[in-house]
Every structure is written in C-alpha cells, then in structure tokens.
Amino acid sequence: MVAAARGTPGAVASAAAPSAGAQDTALVVARGLVKRFGQFTAVGGIDFEIVPGECFGFLGPNGAGKTSTMRMISCMSPASGGTLRVLGMDPATDGPRIRARLGLVPQEDSLDLELTVLDNLILYARYFDIPKAEARRRAASLLELAQLSERARDKVESLSGGMKRRLTIARALVSQPDLLILDEPTTGLDPQARHLLWDRLYRLKQEGVTLLVTTHYMEEAEQLCDRLVIMDHGRFAAHGTPLELIGRYSTREVVELRFATPREQADALALGETAQRMEVLPDRILLYTADGDAVLAEVHRRGYAPVSELVRRSTLEDVFLRLTGRRLVD
Amino acid sequence: MSTTPAGDTTRGTTSGTTLRITPAALLGSRRAVHMVERNVYVYRRSWIFLVSGFFEPFFYLLSIGIGMSSLVGPLRVGAETVAYPVFVAPGLLASSAMNGALFDSTFNLFHKLKFAHTYDAVLSTPLTVADVVAGEMGWSLLRSGLYALSFMCAMAALGDARTSWAALCYPEALLVAFAFSAVGMATTTYLRGWRDFEMVMLAIVPMFLFSATFYPLSVYPGWLQAVVRLTPLYQGVALLRGTDLGSFQWAMAGHAAYLAILGLVGLAATRARLGRLLLP
Numbered sequence: 001m002v003a004a005a006r007g008t009p010g011a012v013a014s015a016a017a018p019s020a021g022a023q024d025t026a027l028v029v030a031r032g033l034v035k036r037f038g039q040f041t042a043v044g045g046i047d048f049e050i051v052p053g054e055c056f057g058f059l060g061p062n063g064a065g066k067t068s069t070m071r072m073i074s075c076m077s078p079a080s081g082g083t084l085r086v087l088g089m090d091p092a093t094d095g096p097r098i099r100a101r102l103g104l105v106p107q108e109d110s111l112d113l114e115l116t117v118l119d120n121l122i123l124y125a126r127y128f129d130i131p132k133a134e135a136r137r138r139a140a141s142l143l144e145l146a147q148l149s150e151r152a153r154d155k156v157e158s159l160s161g162g163m164k165r166r167l168t169i170a171r172a173l174v175s176q177p178d179l180l181i182l183d184e185p186t187t188g189l190d191p192q193a194r195h196l197l198w199d200r201l202y203r204l205k206q207e208g209v210t211l212l213v214t215t216h217y218m219e220e221a222e223q224l225c226d227r228l229v230i231m232d233h234g235r236f237a238a239h240g241t242p243l244e245l246i247g248r249y250s251t252r253e254v255v256e257l258r259f260a261t262p263r264e265q266a267d268a269l270a271l272g273e274t275a276q277r278m279e280v281l282p283d284r285i286l287l288y289t290a291d292g293d294a295v296l297a298e299v300h301r302r303g304y305a306p307v308s309e310l311v312r313r314s315t316l317e318d319v320f321l322r323l324t325g326r327r328l329v330d
Numbered sequence: 331m332s333t334t335p336a337g338d339t340t341r342g343t344t345s346g347t348t349l350r351i352t353p354a355a356l357l358g359s360r361r362a363v364h365m366v367e368r369n370v371y372v373y374r375r376s377w378i379f380l381v382s383g384f385f386e387p388f389f390y391l392l393s394i395g396i397g398m399s400s401l402v403g404p405l406r407v408g409a410e411t412v413a414y415p416v417f418v419a420p421g422l423l424a425s426s427a428m429n430g431a432l433f434d435s436t437f438n439l440f441h442k443l444k445f446a447h448t449y450d451a452v453l454s455t456p457l458t459v460a461d462v463v464a465g466e467m468g469w470s471l472l473r474s475g476l477y478a479l480s481f482m483c484a485m486a487a488l489g490d491a492r493t494s495w496a497a498l499c500y501p502e503a504l505l506v507a508f509a510f511s512a513v514g515m516a517t518t519t520y521l522r523g524w525r526d527f528e529m530v531m532l533a534i535v536p537m538f539l540f541s542a543t544f545y546p547l548s549v550y551p552g553w554l555q556a557v558v559r560l561t562p563l564y565q566g567v568a569l570l571r572g573t574d575l576g577s578f579q580w581a582m583a584g585h586a587a588y589l590a591i592l593g594l595v596g597l598a599a600t601r602a603r604l605g606r607l608l609l610p
Contacts, residue, residue, distance in 0.1 A: 074454060077610060099454060111451070115371055128455055129364075129456070171451075
C-alpha cells in the first residue's frame, strides 16, 4: 500500500492539504464549489486542495459529481458557485493559460479519428504552440512510453480500447503538464491493459507529476492515491488517506460467510454479536472485525456450517459501499 | 517534469478578453491557426476530396454555360446585351461559393460536433471556442478561395470573364463564402440529427434555383422579385454579376454590406451556441 508510506497524520477535518501553509503552493483550491445544471445540483458545495506531487482521488458512484468537478478544474465548465483557483488562476478568466499547464484524460476517448496515431500527438502538441520539431520529438518518445511506436502510422480507428486509452494518456502528457487530470482512466479496459496503465501512472507519480484521478476501481485508488475523497450526491462523504478511511469506516478484517439456504442464513444472524458490525446481503453475511480468524473459530464453535467462508483484509471497497450504499445508481 | 511550467509554450495568450464577444474576439487568438492546421493534416492524407471540388466548376460552366447557350440567345442586362455564358458565369461562381461553404459548415461541422467530438479535445488545450470558430472559418475560406480561383481560371479560359474588373469577383466570392459559412455553422449548432438536414436542403435548393442565377430577376412578377431580393444568394449573385460586367451601382455596396453583416452575426451566434454546447 503506497499511501501508507506517505501517510498523513491523524484524521483530516476537511479535504484540505495535509501540511500547514499548503494553500500557498496548492495547485487547486476549491471553496464551497457548486455546479448546477438547471434545477439539478451536480456538485453541492465542496472544499478541497491538491498539493504538488500528490495523487488525489475522487471516488464515487455514477452521478456523484466527479466528472463535473473535473470539468470545472479543467476550465471546460463554469462553476455555478463558490470559488475555484487552479494553478493560482481563475478558470473563468484564465482558461487558456490554465489549460496550457494541464493534461486531461477525459472519460470518453476524444482522439482525432481522422488522423494517425502519430499525428494525433503532434497536432495536440501544436495546439499548445509547441514547435513542430519539438512536437515530433516528444511524440516519438511518448509513443515509446505508451508502447505504440509500431502503430505510429496507423489510423486511430484501428486501435484496441486499451491502446486508445494509452494514446489518450500519452497525448495528455505531450505538453508536459504540471497537473494530470484522469477521469476514469481504466474504465472499460481488460485486466492486462488496466495493470499496464496503473504501472504507467505510478511511474509518472514517481517522476513528480501531480495526479488527479476519478475512478470506481477501489483497487486502483488504494494503490495510487495518497489522499482521496468519496463523493456521493455532489458532496464529500469522507476524505483521507486510503488507510485512514479503512481505519475509520471499516475494520481490519472481514469474514464472508455463504450458507446453503436462506433459512440457514436467517438462523446465522445471531452471529452479529461476534463482530463489530454485520452486513446481511441476499447471498451472504459479512462480519466486520479486527480478528477474522477468531470470529471464524467462534462461528464453528457455535456449530454453524457455511458452504463457503472467507477471511480477508478490509478494503477501500468496503468503505465505499458502506458510505455510498449498495443500491444501484444509474 | 511537473515543476517546469510550460511557460515557454504559452506566451502571448489573450485570456480574459476572448470571453467577451467583441469584433476582435470574433477573430479568435492566433492559436486559431492550429485549427486550420488540423484540417491541413486531415486533408494531407485525403487530398483527392479537395481535388474533386476543383473540377466541379468546369463541369458547371461547360454543361450550363455552353450547353444552354445554344438554346438561349443573348440577354439584356441593364443597357448591355451579353451572351448567356457571360451572364450565367458570375451567378455560378456565387452559387459555387455558397455550396462549398455550406458543405463544410453544415455536414462537416455536424459530424465533428456530434460524432467525432473533435472539439472536446481541442477545448482541453489552450484553444478557446472563439479560436475554434475562427479556425474553422479560416479553413473554410481557404478552401473556398481555392475553388473560386479554379472557377475563375475556367471562366477566363472559356472567355466568360467580360472585363478586368472580374478579378474583383475573387474577394467577393470569398465574402459570399464567409456569409454562408457563418450562417451554416450557426444553423448546424441547432440541428439535432441527420434528419434535420432535410430542412436545411429545403432552404438551400430553392435559393440555388430561384436566386436569379440562371436568368434575370425581371422574369418574375414584382412580389416574387421582392422576395428573391431578400435572399443572401441573390445578394451575392447581383454583386458578382455587376462586378464581372463592370457595371457598378450603389446597390452593390448594399449587397456587400448585407453579406458582411450576415457573416458577422452568424459568427457571433456560432460562438455563443458552441460555448453553450461544448462547455456546459
């Protein structure tokens, strides 16, 4: 767990930056940030700061307001209320200057389908006024990084989903941004492509690039993010380092029990007293506890015989589901 | 990597000013050039589509000019009597400028806007909506300029250019293209699907056929003349025909002003609409 290494002390009261005086150096500062679309409030007043070099995660179910927040930070959507400073400037008036220093990986690939892989990178660099020779040089080295050098002359249309995603990330890096904003970078990718991408992002972070990531892959957030917020209905439900959040909203371990029949499961509900918290799902019971083995031993001592039993460490996913509920969000 | 500001690449931007709609801002910043560059990149690999537009005017001039002139005798324009090809050529130049401009600003823009999402990526760079509009207009004019030039070469070769004033038809054809490109883009921002293009064609085809391109306005009854005079294509045809024949009238200044204003209003509307569509 990467986050633990950087660990910020204690629980934070808001998603403010960990160190004092960080406001002066923060790349993004939001205070009471609001986004409304007509009657609908997508973002309902949030405060956060993103400091140089960190990886900051926005987690949340669909429609939580993550993308709206990303679009406001990238100066592609005006805020409806509150204040927002990006790189010390105001998105409402300094859009072009701010965007000159941002790298954006949107949720939906927006590659230029009429151009080749190489031309996509070169042209994008040109949008940033990067001279042609330099654009070519950067494009070549980024294609290498994205493992797409062999496809340089191919049309973008012929690439697989994972390749397109890698190209989009390479494109976002062509301007050597101070802040890289990734909106669900791994959604829709197969596990191989996803791990390759995580690897790349982790390397970028080590190089000192500040990352802002939205995701609903908890594993991704746990591995990459130094700090994160969990968003729900346009507000922050929780914030902190991954470890802090697990410590605060979950237990160290979870025991998952599956029973043969609903009646057996109903009988087993008495097990709730053996754990700190119990969650009953249609097909299984989750027991949250500091010591999973001890709870499992107690389950057996009481004579229950689940068809399957699993003791695992608590993850960010447990925190996420607890805070945002298990209902389906569309 | 992150600590080096990309300052050297961001010099000289117009920041706050581009958010206000002023005539200067309508032109976008110098970054608009990159939007033109994009189209050059695209057509570099499919230049054949550009060339096809190059030959179109020859076909028009040959089929209508030469073909029809054997059926239609000389025509009286004002005090002059001119051969039919001479009469029809400037009208065709105006219509060809209109068609070229509309094709780019309607079908092509709609595709980029709704399906290719070309501008979503562009707007995540320092370029602004004003730059996008200015850049696309710039490209459209470049392309129209190329076609108008080939048309005028054809006119000259076929002896349809009456006076040396005809050279002035070139900037005038660009003015026609400018006006239609702007109106076309503004209209396209309101279209919901390909079906709506039927409505667009419903406006274009009658205008093309009835705007005194193929015969003088005098063949119509008075009320219809008045209606036709209001259409932008008639303004363009009258402007170009007058110039080609070297018979200048004050009304032509009015035609030019009509087209220029139409273009500027269209540009402003396009900017406002695209801002709302692309940066909600």
